[in-house]
Amino acid sequence: MPKQAETLFPYVTKQAEDFLKTHWENDAVKEAVKILKDSELDLAGATTAVKEFTEQNSENKGLKTIQGLIYKKGYENGDLKAQ
Numbered sequence: 082m083p084k085q086a087e088t089l090f091p092y093v094t095k096q097a098e099d100f101l102k103t104h105w106e107n108d109a110v111k112e113a114v115k116i117l118k119d120s121e122l123d124l125a126g127a128t129t130a131v132k133e134f135t136e137q138n139s140e141n142k143g144l145k146t147i148q149g150l151i152y153k154k155g156y157e158n159g160d161l162k163a164q
Contacts, residue, residue: 090135092161093151097131098124100151109146116143 101124104110114122117130134144155161 093135094132098128113143113146
């Protein structure tokens with residue numbers, strides 16, 4: 082897991098707020114945010130949860146969905162590169 086801990090996780094925590102702001106109305110993001118916690122989260126709460134769960138390497142399904150979407154965006158725009 083070194084690549085995740087050294088590259089991908091920091092990327093998620095850095096990009097979480099902007100990604101969620103930009104994609105807040107996306108159905109996949111809405112569903113993933115609902116799964117993050119068993120309550121409704123606003124943008125700030127969702128951002129905090131994504132950052133905290135990422136740092137804890139949580140297996141939360143909502144988190145994994147959001148991480149995957151952020152990784153996809155990062156690879157597509159060139160921020161992340163496959164090794």
